[in-house]
Amino acid sequence: MRNFNDLFDRGAALVTGASRGLGYELALQLAERGFDIVLSGRDEKALSALAEKLPTKAYVYSADLSVPGEAKQLYKRIKADGIELSVLVNNAGIGASGEAWIVPEKTDCDMTEINVNSAVTLTKLFLSDACGRGYGALLNVCSVGAFQPGPYTASYYASKAYLHSYTLAIRHEAKKYGVTVSSLCPGPLDTEFFEHASAKKPKGAMPAKKAAEYAVKKFFKGKKTIVPGFYNRLARVVPAGIKTRFIAKIKRN
Numbered sequence: 001m002r003n004f005n006d007l008f009d010r011g012a013a014l015v016t017g018a019s020r021g022l023g024y025e026l027a028l029q030l031a032e033r034g035f036d037i038v039l040s041g042r043d044e045k046a047l048s049a050l051a052e053k054l055p056t057k058a059y060v061y062s063a064d065l066s067v068p069g070e071a072k073q074l075y076k077r078i079k080a081d082g083i084e085l086s087v088l089v090n091n092a093g094i095g096a097s098g099e100a101w102i103v104p105e106k107t108d109c110d111m112t113e114i115n116v117n118s119a120v121t122l123t124k125l126f127l128s129d130a131c132g133r134g135y136g137a138l139l140n141v142c143s144v145g146a147f148q149p150g151p152y153t154a155s156y157y158a159s160k161a162y163l164h165s166y167t168l169a170i171r172h173e174a175k176k177y178g179v180t181v182s183s184l185c186p187g188p189l190d191t192e193f194f195e196h197a198s199a200k201k202p203k204g205a206m207p208a209k210k211a212a213e214y215a216v217k218k219f220f221k222g223k224k225t226i227v228p229g230f231y232n233r234l235a236r237v238v239p240a241g242i243k244t245r246f247i248a249k250i251k252r253n
């Protein structure tokens, strides 16, 4: 595995979903460590405001990743502008809550497009370049929801389980090319995520800044699965069946 310090002067870091929440904080953390940053999302105003704040060079690329084909276009646009990416953070994501048959089909389709298809497309394009060159680092933002089924958030947990499994598999494939691949699995975060998913934010949700600081530190160490928060890490030893029943109980009420 290549030392992360080698990556600074070899390219920028693309962070999707950087306009707010966890992506915003991850972009700040990476910039503080010396990376130029490519910020992506739909809210250009928020992205430009963040670009002004960053201590390194920042580029803004708006993209709606719920639109099929947009992820590919985003990567192409960045490359066409001569920006080399040494780091990719697939962070953009949405959730949805409620009984599976009540969640609108369009919401499920958008979620699959953003949380899974766009992340997979960007991963493929990035790895094709990074593995060819022999360096790079990829962080896919999943969730503790990836570790068991999630009643009343069925599609969201399934989307994160897909991305987590995919990420751990390609970690093995990319390693021999000098490319690091990690899965970030946060628990509940104090962001606008729940509001956008029509869900109630759990008490004790972790500040996004705290999760991002922990995540980037572990990412730089090449850790496979990064779980911010002691109790979230502890919960990993609880059997999936028990956790699923617990989730069903608390989300039903």
Ligand SMILES: NC(=O)c1ccc[n+]([C@@H]2O[C@H](COP(=O)([O-])OP(=O)(O)OC[C@H]3O[C@@H](n4cnc5c(N)ncnc54)[C@H](OP(=O)(O)O)[C@@H]3O)[C@@H](O)[C@H]2O)c1
Pocket: 016, 017, 018, 019, 020, 021, 022, 023, 040, 041, 042, 043, 044, 063, 064, 065, 066, 067, 091, 092, 093, 094, 095, 114, 141, 142, 143, 144, 185, 186, 187, 188, 189, 190, 191, 192, 193, 194, 196, 208
């Ligand atoms: N919040 C939690 O409790 C939690 C827990 C575990 C994992 N996560 C994961 O962490 C990631 C970040 O979530 P967050 O908590 O920071 O949520 P958030 O505050 O709602 O931010 C979501 C980000 O995704 C972007 N996004 C949403 N729809 C998009 C679209 N159609 N095209 C492009 N970008 C889009 C948003 O940017 P625009 O609106 O500008 O497009 C925004 O920057 C997600 O992958 C989420 O699943 C969150």
